[in-house]
Amino acid sequence: MLHWDHVQVPRVSDAAAGAADALALRACPVRVEPRRRAALALAQGPQVSARLRGTQLTEARRENEWLRAGNQTVQVQALKDFAQAKARKFDSGFGEPTWRKKHKHEGFRVIGDDRVPEFNADGSPKLNPKTGKQVMGRSVVVQKLNRRWAQVKVSGCGWVRFRLTRSELPQAKTFRVTFKNGQWHIAFAVIPDPIEKPGTGEVIGIDRGVKVTAALSDGRRLNCPQLTVKERAQIRKHQRRAARAPKGSDAKTAEYAKVARLKAREADRRKDWCEKTSTMLARTYDLVRFEKLNITNMTKSSKGTVEQPGKKVRQKAGLNRAILAQGWGLLRQRTEHKAPGRVEDIPAPYTSLRCSACGWIDKNSRKSQAEFVCSSCGFNCNADTNAATNVAAGQGGFPRPRRSAGAGGTTARKGSNVREPQPIRAEIPLF
Template sequence: MQQQALRDFATAMANLFRGSHRRPSWRKRGRSAGFRIVAVKPTDVHVLNRRWSAVRIPKVGWVRFRRSRAVPEARSYRVTRDRAGRWQVAFAAVPDPIPGTGTGTGTIVGVDRGVTVSAALSTGALLHCPGLRPGEQARLLRLQRRLARAKSGSNRRTRLKAQIGRVKAREVDRRKDRVEKTSTAFARRYDLIRVEDLPIGNMTRSARGTLAEPGRNVRQKAGLNRSILAHGWGLLVRRLEQKAPGRVEKINPAYTSQTCNTCGTRDRQARESQAAFRCRACGQQANADVNAARNIALGHQWATTWVTARGGDADRRPVNREPQRCTPPLPADV
């Protein structure tokens, strides 16, 4: 056990210096609790009926589990216990990629991720990630208040933490289910999926700072971080890259929300509100998230078009022509 711990520590430090992992920390109670079994034989897994199977665990014996999908031919599996107290077994296998439309037309979709709307598509569709229901939110608030009054290390505090974990697990399960279904639909329906290249790790970093230099608007930033993580931005892109390898393209998100998709005019005041976008040059009115998704779907091709047509460069908007106010339409009886 001591040698294995030393090997694990050496691997963690090597991953840290390579830049692929974060600095190792102490394991927290109730998180990532589980173990991995390697060198699994085909005879170690038996199918009992159409819903249940059994797996052989060393020093434990045969353990039944509810089968959510067909068990693949895996060389290892991991048994974990989540914070809701549920035991799960996951078999390690490389899934087959999901084919696209296969029509050769090269259908492209742009995806703009947000807080109010989880994902806006260039087709005009608005997708929302489900969360806790009002009754569940009220129950979670009551449990958190009771947890704040519970004594540290008491059985009551342990019991309350388990109840909170079960409530939060429902939100996590719904988010994962929606991400899986959405990513599968995208991989089957479109040949090329373009998303924003967002540094989610930096965007959700805490703003509290240090004792010498405390941060500002810490509570507001914490609420924004929770909203970003609750919509599953990173999970959606990660599952898309796994299901549609080579068909996911990340686009620089700069000025996609301020640029008109019709005429290419960049105007900071064109976005009148969170959902309303009105171009002061051509008069186009659309949903702000859908307009940004259409710019993402183009892959900034509008920049090259405007450079050749009206001068300027690809980094700045052309200055040869100022935005013109559109003429209001004439009444129908004129």
């Protein structure tokens, strides 16, 4: 199967080069409107049809033995993926398809061999408008062996066993096989149904951090599993051995492969935790509120430039690694996928400084990372739980005076050390 992936790459590369030479396409730095897109398409010339690409592939397979050794279905799907990427270069935001690097994103897509009748949304048979016959679609052939294992039929390769991660068998037309860190993975093109709302009316707020990955407003504190001390020591050992090995040697490659497997284990644990936690949130609460965090900006390097070098670059790099190891973005994304329309983002400013009991904001109330003692009312609780309570109440952003008490209550007080002076508003009487 890995040979098929290597065989399909030159074919896509040739297609990319041919499209660039024949159609003179170039990446557009701005978003193109539909009307301009049509005019640009006329200026660029005719597009290569799927039938022409198939004909060119057949001729190339007839002339080249190394290309004929690969599976034709896999090569056709690679050309379709390339054509789709070219067609969506204006809408996807990624621009022109780029060249794939060696040993990066190795994999291929396979379409099912089984023919099954297709039906409309109302359950009626789907008929061909020209012939009036039943439309037969593609389907993946999957057989369940036992509770943990199943097998899928791959054209040209036979039956391939894989481990099930869901109780039900996938009903898909295509699937993708990938090779990463010495392991094979198979993913079926299936969109699962969203989780139904429990109907309890409960609202949960989540404060994300490095010390505590997810602090809930009900008092629970959840932590994403990390590598053990022994596993981190193994990573450092293999990295030292790789640094001392000769450049380009098999020993260096083997040591880096061991490091990659350990880091892949950490990523698998993080993904598994995010999947289970997001499922728990979607099944338990009607509304899930996260503090709105710009993780991309938070994890930027402080290296600076030659003229203006940054400060504490190594400390900032360690903080960036700690943030990315918690899976903040993945937890928010998977919760949105499983509970669409039931996830909200609350502005993050002042959620950690605001008292959830009286609403008073003071930076001196945050005694430490884990302790919060309100300087106004004396309310005492865990700092992360206090922030999560404010997120659940929807109180975030710039402090403004309120008449009500509770989370986000009265925030204006004379002599406040955090609120800036506000302009005087003149009241105009209405007659």
